[in-house]
Amino acid sequence: MEDLIIEGAHDNFFTPSVNFNLKTGICELSGxxxxxxxxxxxxxxxxxxxxxxxxxxxxxxxIIKLTYFNTSTSRCILDLLNxxxxxxxxxxxxxxxxxxxxxxxxxxxxxxxxxxxxxLEINLIPF
Amino acid sequence: MNAKNRNLYDYLNFVNQDVKISYKGPIDEKIxxxxxxxxxxxxxxxxxxxxxxxxxxxxLAQNISYYSAEKSDFAPDKHIGYGTLLIMEFxxxxxxxxxxxxxxxxxxxxxxxxxxxNSLDRESLREYKREQRRHPQGNLGNAHIGLIQVALTxxxxxxxxxxxxxxxxxxxxxxxxxxx
Numbered sequence: 146m147e148d149l150i151i152e153g154a155h156d157n158f159f160t161p162s163v164n165f166n167l168k169t170g171i172c173e174l175s176g177x178x179x180x181x182x183x184x185x186x187x188x189x190x191x192x193x194x195x196x197x198x199x200x201x202x203x204x205x206x207x208i209i210k211l212t213y214f215n216t217s218t219s220r221c222i223l224d225l226l227n228x229x230x231x232x233x234x235x236x237x238x239x240x241x242x243x244x245x246x247x248x249x250x251x252x253x254x255x256x257x258x259x260x261x262x263x264x265l266e267i268n269l270i271p272f
Numbered sequence: 273m274n275a276k277n278r279n280l281y282d283y284l285n286f287v288n289q290d291v292k293i294s295y296k297g298p299i300d301e302k303i304x305x306x307x308x309x310x311x312x313x314x315x316x317x318x319x320x321x322x323x324x325x326x327x328x329x330x331x332l333a334q335n336i337s338y339y340s341a342e343k344s345d346f347a348p349d350k351h352i353g354y355g356t357l358l359i360m361e362f363x364x365x366x367x368x369x370x371x372x373x374x375x376x377x378x379x380x381x382x383x384x385x386x387x388x389x390n391s392l393d394r395e396s397l398r399e400y401k402r403e404q405r406r407h408p409q410g411n412l413g414n415a416h417i418g419l420i421q422v423a424l425t426x427x428x429x430x431x432x433x434x435x436x437x438x439x440x441x442x443x444x445x446x447x448x449x450x451x452x
Binding site: 156157158179181213215216219220223248249251254258261262 | 301302304305319320323324326327330331334398401402405406417418421424425
């Protein structure tokens with residue numbers, strides 16, 4: 146297993162930046178997410194977290210700094226958070242920090258919806 | 273004045289100073305990118321409205337791109353939906369209007385879905401979105417969750433109009449108001 150690093154891009158589609166660090170357990174997803182094939186993009190991220198939580202089994206700090214994501218991305222984020230919730234339920238140590246623009250009340254609602262949906266504690270960090 | 277010019281003049285009278293952007297044609301990723309970046313630029317004095325308009329634009333334009341019953345002739349090998357979109361500015365709001373052809377078989381479920389969305393208060397609508405999101409990705413399911421998101425983002429009802437085109441298709445317009 147290795148780090149998972151994807152450089153973000155803002156062209157016709159918006160690719161988020163991904164930096165999942167194997168050694169530290171700090172996994173960051175940032176930028177904007179609007180992709181041609183959302184499921185294909187997020188599959189390796191979900192696979193990485195699943196293999197980390199079943200083989201490495203160390204603490205995870207999941208950091209989200211997305212400023213925009215479309216509805217198909219929103220399903221994939223739910224999948225990612227569900228992997229973390231399952232890990233926590235099995236005794237894994239998980240912290241989720243979600244950074245968002247304090248004026249973006251829609252984003253705040255989105256984060257609350259994820260907490261309701263997954264039962265995972267998410268720290269809201271306005272900037 | 274010949275017929276061609278007069279038609280364009282009538283069009284310009286319709287697309288008056290309230291209209292910030294009007295587009296009719298195939299809606300593919302390049303169009304999404306260009307219009308999306310204009311939305312960000314035109315509204316840079318109002319970041320909150322700009323963010324909302326951008327989110328609504330992506331969901332509605334993607335619905336046209338994927339589901340319009342009329343497809344572009346420019347790329348016959350791919351399905352690139354054909355449609356119209358309009359962004360208007362008024363003293364205290366923006367309006368985002370899109371229109372495209374829909375198969376008659378799909379029109380009743382689409383109207384019912386919009387009416388159901390309009391009947392829910394914000395909390396129920398959020399709950400409905402969470403419920404829809406838990407379902408696996410499906411073709412029209414994606415269009416519907418897009419509409420729920422549009423209603424949530426706009427915080428206003430979906431204003432829809434349907435006009436029959438022929439035995440096969442109807443024209444579906446949806447207008448959404450975003451308060452400034």
